[in-house]
Amino acid sequence: MQEYKRRMVTIVTEAALERELVAELDALGARGFTITDARGKGSRGLRQSDWAQAGNIRVEVICDPELAERIADRVRERYYDHYAMIVFLQDVGVLREDKF
Amino acid sequence: MPAIDPVILFFILGALAGLARAELRLPAAIYEFVSTLLLLAIGLKGGVELARAGEGLPAVELAALLALGFGLPLPAFLAGRYLGRLSRADAASLAAHYGSVSVGTFAVLLSYLGTQGITYEARAPVWVVVLEVPAILAGILLARGIGGGIAWSPLLRELLLGRSIVLLLGGLAIGWISGPEGTASIQPLFFGLFKGILALFLLEMGLIAATQLAALRRNAVFLVLFGVLMPVASALVGTLLGRSIGLSPGGVLVLATLAASASYIAAPTAMRTAVPEANPALPLTASLAITFPFNIIVGIPLYQRLVEALVP
Numbered sequence: 001m002q003e004y005k006r007r008m009v010t011i012v013t014e015a016a017l018e019r020e021l022v023a024e025l026d027a028l029g030a031r032g033f034t035i036t037d038a039r040g041k042g043s044r045g046l047r048q049s050d051w052a053q054a055g056n057i058r059v060e061v062i063c064d065p066e067l068a069e070r071i072a073d074r075v076r077e078r079y080y081d082h083y084a085m086i087v088f089l090q091d092v093g094v095l096r097e098d099k100f
Numbered sequence: 101m102p103a104i105d106p107v108i109l110f111f112i113l114g115a116l117a118g119l120a121r122a123e124l125r126l127p128a129a130i131y132e133f134v135s136t137l138l139l140l141a142i143g144l145k146g147g148v149e150l151a152r153a154g155e156g157l158p159a160v161e162l163a164a165l166l167a168l169g170f171g172l173p174l175p176a177f178l179a180g181r182y183l184g185r186l187s188r189a190d191a192a193s194l195a196a197h198y199g200s201v202s203v204g205t206f207a208v209l210l211s212y213l214g215t216q217g218i219t220y221e222a223r224a225p226v227w228v229v230v231l232e233v234p235a236i237l238a239g240i241l242l243a244r245g246i247g248g249g250i251a252w253s254p255l256l257r258e259l260l261l262g263r264s265i266v267l268l269l270g271g272l273a274i275g276w277i278s279g280p281e282g283t284a285s286i287q288p289l290f291f292g293l294f295k296g297i298l299a300l301f302l303l304e305m306g307l308i309a310a311t312q313l314a315a316l317r318r319n320a321v322f323l324v325l326f327g328v329l330m331p332v333a334s335a336l337v338g339t340l341l342g343r344s345i346g347l348s349p350g351g352v353l354v355l356a357t358l359a360a361s362a363s364y365i366a367a368p369t370a371m372r373t374a375v376p377e378a379n380p381a382l383p384l385t386a387s388l389a390i391t392f393p394f395n396i397i398v399g400i401p402l403y404q405r406l407v408e409a410l411v412p
Contacts, residue, residue, distance in 0.1 A: 017372075079376075
């Protein structure tokens with residue numbers, strides 16, 4: 001089975017940012033992403049998902065390393081100061097090279 | 101002394117369960133569903149009554165509502181800034197929350213008015229719609245100043261197409277078009293079950309309020325005092341304004357309660373993106389954990405006394 005190397009950017013942040021973040025990802029050229037509701041605890045306290053206003057989302061984007069870098073830089077520069085947000089990158093193997 | 105409304109007891113149950121950290125949680129989808137039903141029911145009821153009464157919204161009333169919506173944030177901002185020593189952004193965000201309105205409080209008020217047999221203007225749900233947005237705009241202006249680099253058009257779009265406005269106006273339109281007879285077939289769900297739905301909604305609100313109370317640490321004394329005194333002061337303003345534009349006593353009570361209520365849905369979302377440096381927990385805690393319970397348990401009967409004393 002042939003595997004192709006890509007990067008996955010994961011952003012965990014406030015649900016309030018979803019719309020803005022989606023527009024940002026589109027503008028940067030991401031071809032797709034997956035968003036799930038999330039809950040957890042971090043430096044900004046307990047974040048619950050049972051009430052939309054206080055919930056978190058987890059956004060995952062699989063793309064080439066160069067775009068992954070740009071996405072990470074962009075969200076860090078724009079949201080890190082004032083929002084509850086963590087971003088991390090990891091290597092993934094995908095099966096369909098042309099899709100990501 | 102009238103017996104306490106069972107829907108309020110549901111709120112207290114939720115709050116106690118939340119404080120005791122009981123294993124109780126309504127799924128998020130249920131909360132969405134229940135609040136959607138409430139918004140539609142309030143809109144429909146208003147629409148049906150409007151169709152029956154055939155009244156519109158007088159221009160002087162619209163002007164008074166807008167003045168109230170844009171005006172209330174200013175004293176709230178000053179109180180936050182100088183009494184609470186909050187940052188400009190935090191005070192402005194607090195002001196936006198307290199100038200805007202809470203549909204949950206409005207729903208409890210309707211239940212209260214129904215129980216007490218108090219009549220009010222059929223167009224009252226329209227007041228909720230008119231009062232929701234101006235204070236949020238005022239709050240953003242207080243934080244940013246005029247020309248503070250806000251992208252107004254996406255913000256306005258988001259505010260005016262917010263869930264509560266769309267559902268309230270949609271319900272109003274459907275109720276108005278269909279009238280009392282046309283809506284007969286859907287009345288069992290929206291009108292017959294209104295109080296049961298409200299009870300479920302308040303159970304969840306109690307849980308949320310209790311969770312939010314745990315976040316009350318910094319500025320606790322100021323937030324508790326503000327969360328109780330600001331609504332009373334706003335209710336007084338609402339009462340005087342309602343009286344001056346000649347509303348019925350029931351209508352004055354509605355306006356007073358709307359003025360007293362604080363937003364916990366539209367304002368937090370809008371302020372989070374428009375004024376990101378403001379701490380979102382501060383106004384949300386005050387609004388949800390202090391002002392909402394205060395208004396539904398103590399406030400509404402208190403405002404009724406106020407109206408009785410001031411409106412002939």
